[in-house]
Amino acid sequence: MVQTVASTRRNWKLTAVALALASCVLLAADLRMKHEHMQVRLLTVLPDQVPADPSLVRFAVAQARPLYVQHCARCHGDALEGNSHLGAPGLADDTWLYGTGGVHDIERTLLYGIRTGRAKAHSLTDMPAFGLTGRLSDGEIRSVVQYVLQLSGNPYDPPAANEGRAVYYGKADCGDCHGRDARGDSSYGAPDLTRNVWNSGGDAGSLYKAIYSGQHHFMPAWLGTLTLEEIRALAVYVYSVSHSPSSQRPYGAGAQ
């Protein structure tokens, strides 16, 4: 009799353990299904519609952050602040070299890269080496640097900037790529020179170097290295950081 009570208790215990295990398995299966469901949604929703769905954004950001640390932080910095020694732009602000910063635009840059030689990569033009090729003299470059400082709202030397302005619109025709209003052209990655947001530094020395030696920065393509879902998640992550309220800032001085 005593033995029967004991074995009934044991049976109950076993049943309870079995039930607990079963619910764990069910819960895990449920979580897995939810995860897979989110993965499918992330890839099937149009890229620019993802930001309208906060749960999808949270899902993408959680997937993307470890990938960002592993693959992107070495060039763009842990906090997406950029690295002027490498010419890697900050990704947390609302200034874009290519496109207008929508998920679709960011994703395209990630898929094919910049100047990678792939057919769909961004690679329409480079920053010419005005000094190395002898197109501009040392003095002309120094004065155009002063004009760029004026354009971006920094302290500048007015007589030199005036000369630089003539070089910008005349001999060098900088506006052909950076625009008559110097606000850049995001269809081929010519930076906006009025915003005081720089990829390679905005002090006189860095500007001189960019104009003297030119620029030909490279950004790897991620198609083939990362999955489409990972690339989409990263694009949503960059979008969400750069579109958080603290990232928005008004246009710079924009002097002409």
Ligand code: HEC
């Ligand atoms: C080897 C360094 C390097 C790595 C690694 C790298 N990038 Fe870049 N990235 C660059 C450079 C340099 C540019 C700017 C190219 C130019 O000036 O045209 C750039 C440009 C970009 C742009 C375009 C920004 C704009 O203003 O339009 C985005 C978006 C971007 N990177 C995201 C990423 C992400 C996300 C990763 C990781 C998956 C990554 N990058 C990894 C170097 C890198």
Ligand code: HEC
């Ligand atoms: C053929 C098109 C073209 C012309 C002409 C051109 N640029 Fe550029 N410029 C670019 C591109 C593209 C970049 C970005 C290149 C890169 O990151 O690899 C750039 C980069 C720069 C940068 C660096 C910006 C940064 O964020 O670090 C400065 C400064 C600049 N250009 C100024 C000028 C000035 C001044 C002139 C005229 C003397 C000029 N550019 C003429 C296309 C051009």
